[in-house]
Amino acid sequence: MSLAGATQDEVRRHNLAALVRFLHEHGSTSRSELVSHTGLNRSTVGGLISDLVAVGLVRETEPVASGVGRPSYGVEPVSERAFVLAIDLRVDRAIVAIVGLGGAVLARREHRFRKGQQREERIVAQTVEVCREVLGSAPEGGLLVGVGVGVPGLVRQPDGLVRFAPNLGWVDVPLGDHVAESLGVDVPIVVGNDSDLGAVAERVRGSAMGAANVIYLSGQVGVGGGILLDGRLLMGAQGYGGEVGHMRVNPKGRACRCGSVGCWETEIGEPALREAAGVGDSVPVAEIVARASGGDKAARRGLRGVGRWLGIGVANLVNIFNPDVVVFGGSLREILPATRDLVEDAVGGALTAPGEHVLLALPALGDDSTLLGAAEAAFTALLDDPLGAVSGHAARSRTAAGA
Amino acid sequence: MSLAGATQDEVRRHNLAALVRFLHEHGSTSRSELVSHTGLNRSTVGGLISDLVAVGLVRETEPVASGVGRPSYGVEPVSERAFVLAIDLRVDRAIVAIVGLGGAVLARREHRFRKGQQREERIVAQTVEVCREVLGSAPEGGLLVGVGVGVPGLVRQPDGLVRFAPNLGWVDVPLGDHVAESLGVDVPIVVGNDSDLGAVAERVRGSAMGAANVIYLSGQVGVGGGILLDGRLLMGAQGYGGEVGHMRVNPKGRACRCGSVGCWETEIGEPALREAAGVGDSVPVAEIVARASGGDKAARRGLRGVGRWLGIGVANLVNIFNPDVVVFGGSLREILPATRDLVEDAVGGALTAPGEHVLLALPALGDDSTLLGAAEAAFTALLDDPLGAVSGHAARSRTAAGA
Numbered sequence: 001m002s003l004a005g006a007t008q009d010e011v012r013r014h015n016l017a018a019l020v021r022f023l024h025e026h027g028s029t030s031r032s033e034l035v036s037h038t039g040l041n042r043s044t045v046g047g048l049i050s051d052l053v054a055v056g057l058v059r060e061t062e063p064v065a066s067g068v069g070r071p072s073y074g075v076e077p078v079s080e081r082a083f084v085l086a087i088d089l090r091v092d093r094a095i096v097a098i099v100g101l102g103g104a105v106l107a108r109r110e111h112r113f114r115k116g117q118q119r120e121e122r123i124v125a126q127t128v129e130v131c132r133e134v135l136g137s138a139p140e141g142g143l144l145v146g147v148g149v150g151v152p153g154l155v156r157q158p159d160g161l162v163r164f165a166p167n168l169g170w171v172d173v174p175l176g177d178h179v180a181e182s183l184g185v186d187v188p189i190v191v192g193n194d195s196d197l198g199a200v201a202e203r204v205r206g207s208a209m210g211a212a213n214v215i216y217l218s219g220q221v222g223v224g225g226g227i228l229l230d231g232r233l234l235m236g237a238q239g240y241g242g243e244v245g246h247m248r249v250n251p252k253g254r255a256c257r258c259g260s261v262g263c264w265e266t267e268i269g270e271p272a273l274r275e276a277a278g279v280g281d282s283v284p285v286a287e288i289v290a291r292a293s294g295g296d297k298a299a300r301r302g303l304r305g306v307g308r309w310l311g312i313g314v315a316n317l318v319n320i321f322n323p324d325v326v327v328f329g330g331s332l333r334e335i336l337p338a339t340r341d342l343v344e345d346a347v348g349g350a351l352t353a354p355g356e357h358v359l360l361a362l363p364a365l366g367d368d369s370t371l372l373g374a375a376e377a378a379f380t381a382l383l384d385d386p387l388g389a390v391s392g393h394a395a396r397s398r399t400a401a402g403a
Numbered sequence: 404m405s406l407a408g409a410t411q412d413e414v415r416r417h418n419l420a421a422l423v424r425f426l427h428e429h430g431s432t433s434r435s436e437l438v439s440h441t442g443l444n445r446s447t448v449g450g451l452i453s454d455l456v457a458v459g460l461v462r463e464t465e466p467v468a469s470g471v472g473r474p475s476y477g478v479e480p481v482s483e484r485a486f487v488l489a490i491d492l493r494v495d496r497a498i499v500a501i502v503g504l505g506g507a508v509l510a511r512r513e514h515r516f517r518k519g520q521q522r523e524e525r526i527v528a529q530t531v532e533v534c535r536e537v538l539g540s541a542p543e544g545g546l547l548v549g550v551g552v553g554v555p556g557l558v559r560q561p562d563g564l565v566r567f568a569p570n571l572g573w574v575d576v577p578l579g580d581h582v583a584e585s586l587g588v589d590v591p592i593v594v595g596n597d598s599d600l601g602a603v604a605e606r607v608r609g610s611a612m613g614a615a616n617v618i619y620l621s622g623q624v625g626v627g628g629g630i631l632l633d634g635r636l637l638m639g640a641q642g643y644g645g646e647v648g649h650m651r652v653n654p655k656g657r658a659c660r661c662g663s664v665g666c667w668e669t670e671i672g673e674p675a676l677r678e679a680a681g682v683g684d685s686v687p688v689a690e691i692v693a694r695a696s697g698g699d700k701a702a703r704r705g706l707r708g709v710g711r712w713l714g715i716g717v718a719n720l721v722n723i724f725n726p727d728v729v730v731f732g733g734s735l736r737e738i739l740p741a742t743r744d745l746v747e748d749a750v751g752g753a754l755t756a757p758g759e760h761v762l763l764a765l766p767a768l769g770d771d772s773t774l775l776g777a778a779e780a781a782f783t784a785l786l787d788d789p790l791g792a793v794s795g796h797a798a799r800s801r802t803a804a805g806a
Contacts, residue, residue, distance in 0.1 A: 154756045163756040213640045225723075229637055229644075236632070236725025237616045240757040243722040248715050249651065260718070260752045312651050315663070319646040320628075320723065322639025349663045353557045353566040354643040 012048075013385055015040060019048050020077070020101075020386040023058060024379065025204055027102055028076040049075060055390045056081040056141075057101060077102035080139035082390065084378035085131055087149040087179075088194065088371040091167045091221055094127040095368075096134045099375035100142075101382070103205055105368075107137045120173050128182040145389050146187050148378030149175060150194040150370040152224060157239025160191035166257045167221045190377040194218055195242060195329070196233055197373025198363070199226030202327050204376055206364035211324040215317055216369065217244070219332035222257070223265040226373075227321065245269070249312050267309035270331050277302030285331040289338045307339025311346025315355070318347055322354040329363045329370075336362065415451075416788055418443060422451050423480070423504075423789040426461060427782065428607055430505055431479040452478060458793045459484040459544075460504060480505035483542035485793065487781035488534055490552040490582075491597065491774040494570045494624055497530040498771075499537045502778035503545075504785070506608055508771075510540045523576050531585040548792050549590050551781030552578060553597040553773040555627060560642025563594030569660045570624045593780040597621055598645060598732070599636055600776025601766070602629030605730050607779055609767035614727040618720055619772065620647070622735035625660070626668040629776075630724065648672070652715050670712035673734050680705030688734040692741045710742025714749025718758070721750055725757035732766045732773075739765060 015038065022037055023029065035045050052058035061074035079100025088095040097108040111130045113123065138144065153165025162173040176189040199208070199216035208214040208228075216226040223245035227234040234241040245265035246258050253262030254272070266272055270285055277288045278298040291299035314326060328336040336343065340360070347355050363369045382389040418441065425440055426432065438448050455461035464477035482503025491498040500511040514533045516526065541547065556568025563579040579592040602611070602619035611617040611631075619629040626648035630637040637644040648668035649661050656665030657675070669675055673688055680691045681701040694702035717729060731739040739746065743763070750758050766772045785792040 154754065156756070164754065213644075229632065229639070230635070232633070234632055234724070236757065237727040237760060238725060238756065240725040240754070241616075241632075241723065243725075243754055243757065246722040246754055247650070247719045250654065251652065251715060252655075258754055312654060316650045319649040320644065321637070322641060322643040322646075324640040351557065351567065351643070351646055351649055351661055353559070353641065354639065354646065357640065 013388070015044070016048055016051065016386050017384055019045070020052065020057060021383045023075065023077040024102055024383060028061070028074060030072040030074055032072040034075065052386065055387060057386055057390065079104040079106065080142050082143050082145050082382055083138060084145055084375050085135065085147045086371050086375035086378060087127060087131065087147070088374060089123070089127060089149060089151050091152060094130055095371050096127070096130045097371055097375065098134055098138055099372065100139070101379070103372070103375070106139060107134050109134050120170055124175070124178045124182060128179060131183055143390060144185060144187055145382040146378030146380065147179065147183070147185065147189040148197070148374030148376070149179060149189070149191045150197040150374045151175065151191065152194045152220060152222060154240045154243070155191050155193050157235055160189070162191065163240070188378070188381045190380065192374065192377050193224060193226065193242065194370045195224035195226035197226065197377060198329050198369035199228050199327070199373070200233065200376050201365055201369045201373035202363055203228055203231070205372065206369060207327050207361040208325045213321065213323045214325055214327065215321060215323045216327045216329055217332055218370070219268065219270065219330040219335065221270055223269055229321070244313070244317060247313060247316065249309065249316070264309070264313045268306050268313065273302055273306045273335070276305045285334045289334045292338060303335065303338050304342065306335060307342035308346070310335065310339060311343040314343055315346045315350040318350045318354050318358050323358055325359040325361050327361050327363050333362055336360065416791070418447070419451055419454065419789050420787055422448070423455065423460060424786045426478065426480040427505055427786060431464070431477060433475040433477055435475040437478065455789065458790060460789055460793065482507040482509065483545050485546050485548050485785055486541065487548055487778050488538065488550045489774050489778035489781060490530060490534065490550070491777060492526070492530060492552060492554050494555060497533055498774050499530070499533045500774055500778070501537055501541055502775065503542070504782070506775070506778070509542060510537050512537050523573055527578070527581045527585060531582060534586055546793060547588060547590055548785040549781030549783065550582065550586070550588065550592040551600070551777030551779070552582060552592070552594045553600040553777045554578065554594065555597045555623060555625060557643045557646070558594055558596050560638055563592070565594065566643070591781070591784045593783065595777065595780050596627060596629065596645065597773045598627035598629035600629065600780060601732050601772035602631050602730070602776070603636065603779050604768055604772045604776035605766055606631055606634070608775065609772060610730050610764040611728045616724065616726045617728055617730065618724060618726045619730045619732055620735055621773070622671065622673065622733040622738065624674060625672055632724070647716065647720060650716060650719060652712065652719070667712070667716045671709050671716065676705055676709045676738070679708045688737045692737045695741060706738065706741050707745065709738060710745035711749070713738065713742060714746040717746055718749045718753040721753045721757050721761050726761055728762040728764050730764050730766050736765055739763065
């Protein structure tokens with residue numbers, strides 16, 4: 001509790017962590033910017049940079065002129081030196097990427113599951129297979145420092161057990177353990193809710209950059225929510241917070257897979273839109289939107305209906321959370337532009353004070369918010385203790401990365 | 404950002420603050436408990452206590468035997484030395500109290516407004532009048548260190564402007580300034596949402612003691628929510644978060660004062676219960692509950708209907724927040740015991756994971772949660788910097804307290 005207890009080593013680790021996080025999130029910068037960002041003096045920053053250069057996490061670049069004063073050396077993260085494996089596990093596919101320090105996507109592969117293959121062993125086996133392929137193209141000399149996985153379900157924290165993923169049909173799956181064993185790596189594995197990870201990524205690198213209070217909605221079969229308050233993820237008592245898709249908005253509505261009736265996702269999820277638009281299971285949401293704008297009446301009517309329910313739920317969330325920005329991810333990326341008037345109307349019907357400033361945004365990271373959020377989660381250990389993570393995991397990770 | 408920047412003075416202030424906060428929240432304790440709580444060594448704690456004794460905030464008591472080892476001196480907060488003025492401003496009345504360090508209520512007065520007197524000038528004038536009376540019985544030699552006010556409305560942070568209090572009919576009222584001017588005091592004045600303050604008080608001294616994730620619901624004409632996540636109040640972008648009463652649960656329902664339709668408070672607020680039970684405006688909620696348990700069919704039917712909607716909204720909040728405990732305050736204190744089966748049923752219909760552990764509780768502070776939360780808010784300045792608050796405000800506060 002007392003600051004007096006902080007040793008010099010702790011202070012140094014803290015400062016190194018702050019430096020690496022800044023470089024990871026902002027990319028190439030100058031020494032003077034690091035000095036002004038950290039509030040540390042020039043020589044301390046210089047010493048810390050030397051330490052990071054020595055282990056290869058950072059490189060110095062040509063001096064950069066920065067207004068008045070003498071030019072300052074440039075500093076940038078070395079994305080090939082430390083990287084993570086990021087997995088966005090969805091109901092119908094797995095997307096796997098290698099993401100380097102600084103956020104560069106170094107390799108990316110997508111694998112669609114065949115229908116009816118959602119049994120956990122098959123999903124895990126196929127996903128691990130894709131991971132191996134992707135790791136095969138990992139940069140030489142680079143260190144795998146973590147694995148991050150996003151899943152559409154309730155994930156218990158801190159252990160990452162997938163308690164319930166209704167649309168995968170999973171109950172109590174220790175996904176992190178399965179992936180770690182099958183992959184044979186010995187680095188931290190973080191499993192998170194897909195929407196939570198989407199929220200984090202959009203805040204670090206996307207539409208919600210710099211915002212403190214963010215709601216990221218992910219529309220698929222179900223609807224999830226990742227909620228950042230004052231920059232911190234809403235977790236709740238056991239880590240299950242943010243299940244906005246199961247907010248009952250229409251108690252006289254449809255049965256939900258969760259066992260309840262009239263949950264928000266029964267009105268705005270992909271199946272609801274398909275039903276309302278009178279199209280089959282395999283028609284993509286983008287196709288429905290295209291048909292509606294082409295004049296198809298059923299598609300148009302379906303979209304309008306979904307748009308009204310979308311607005312009702314978003315207005316609820318605006319009243320409950322007073323967010324700076326709501327980001328519409330997944331299939332809502334297609335639905336929002338086609339129904340924005342309805343959603344804005346509904347938000348206009350929220351209480352004036354929380355409703356007046358909120359921004360309704362599309363994800364700047366497109367379809368990759370969750371994938372990149374999984375990468376951010378996987379970088380946590382490195383960002384908290386850069387030298388410790390590099391020295392501790394170097395040998396093991398090199399093996400794994402080359403496997 | 405760097406810990407290296409903390410001066411000895413800052414460390415000392417930090418440690419003094421931790422000690423006083425512990426004494427304020429836990430009351431009488433022993434030196435050894437303070438040593439083990441703070442992690443500081445015995446002589447440091449001794450020195451800090453001497454400083455606090457010197458300014459009168461703390462007194463030492465007889466040695467207390469504490470299991471093995473030599474007996475340890477007792478330490479307790481001096482409630483008459485530093486006190487705050489707490490105001491719970493409701494639609495129909497103002498409750499005002501003097502609360503001493505450690506949480507003791509030293510004086511308390513309640514004043515009912517006559518109907519139709521909600522114009523802000525009259526409300527403020529009458530409330531200030533009650534404050535003056537209460538301050539007249541303030542302990543001699545005591546210092547007024549802050550004023551806290553709870554209101555049923557949207558309060559902008561950090562400046563405390565009451566943006567909108569629909570049930571008072573207020574828009575953009577600088578309540579803190581009005582009270583400070585009329586009262587002629589020069590101490591920090593904190594204005595907060597009534598439910599937010601209720602949540603804080605129930606966590607510090609009530610049913611949610613020790614819980615990190617708390618939802619405090621306050622039922623009156625409207626329904627408010629105070630939400631603590633990881634021990635911190637959900638504020639949102641401008642401080643308006645927690646307006647759970649305006650979650651639309653019944654889009655085909657009644658018009659709400661906020662301009663929307665089917666808000667939760669239109670189904671579970673006091674007017675909804677009265678209408679459902681077929682009783683007049685002046686019948687208290689407790690009377691309806693009594694009638695129902697006495698066999699009155701209309702009262703019973705009304706309560707059951709409200710109970711079902713109460714359950715739907717609580718289940719929504721459980722899914723969204725995954726709280727440890729939900730505290731039912733205001734008129735919900737009467738309604739929960741009479742409808743607990745329905746509410747538990749509905750929460751049982753929430754997702755299993757967040758639903759399985761949540762506790763549905765009545766406020767341990769009874770009707771005073773908001774009042775005592777206003778006191779906690781008013782103590783903030785003292786608890787953050789005990790010696791600074793005492794030396795800085797001593798002269799001014801003595802005058803004000805004696806006025």
